[in-house]
Amino acid sequence: MACARTCRRRGGADGDGQRVHAGAGDKVARLRPPAKVITLGSNETIKQAVMAGMGISLLSLHTLSLELRTREIALLDVTSTPIERVWHVAHMEGKRLSPASESCRAYLLEHTAEFLGKEYAGLLPGRRVA
Numbered sequence: 001m002a003c004a005r006t007c008r009r010r011g012g013a014d015g016d017g018q019r020v021h022a023g024a025g026d027k028v029a030r031l032r033p034p035a036k037v038i039t040l041g042s043n044e045t046i047k048q049a050v051m052a053g054m055g056i057s058l059l060s061l062h063t064l065s066l067e068l069r070t071r072e073i074a075l076l077d078v079t080s081t082p083i084e085r086v087w088h089v090a091h092m093e094g095k096r097l098s099p100a101s102e103s104c105r106a107y108l109l110e111h112t113a114e115f116l117g118k119e120y121a122g123l124l125p126g127r128r129v130a
Contacts, residue, residue: 047073058083061120068123075123 038054040046043063050057051072061082067073089105091097097105 060085061123065120065123 034055036055038049040049043059046057046059047064047067049055051067056076058081064073064075068075089108091101091105
């Protein structure tokens with residue numbers, strides 16, 4: 001869960017299910033429905049709202065890399081997070097992949113977990129990333 005420093009001091013398709021939750025404190029015991037919800041259209045808009053102190057949000061870690069490194073946004077320790085998602089590399093069953101597409105697919109399957117572990121491990125001390 002992301003929260004801007006100002007917030008910490010005080011206490012997809014139809015979007016991809018991401019929302020800014022207004023009025024949360026520094027430590028959240030568990031996920032529960034917030035008192036107020038603002039629906040915003042993009043990850044960047046959500047991050048800007050969080051950094052402006054409008055509340056907190058549940059976002060994918062990969063969207064927060066820069067802001068976490070520059071300490072513009074902080075992660076909150078929330079029970080039941082991180083929420084792990086399974087990603088798939090997919091293509092049409094009847095379509096034969098080109099050599100370039102097959103190479104890309106093989107590379108993703110072989111290297112993604114290692115990359116994510118290295119890229120984000122420092123941002124989540126003590127937590128498993130991938």
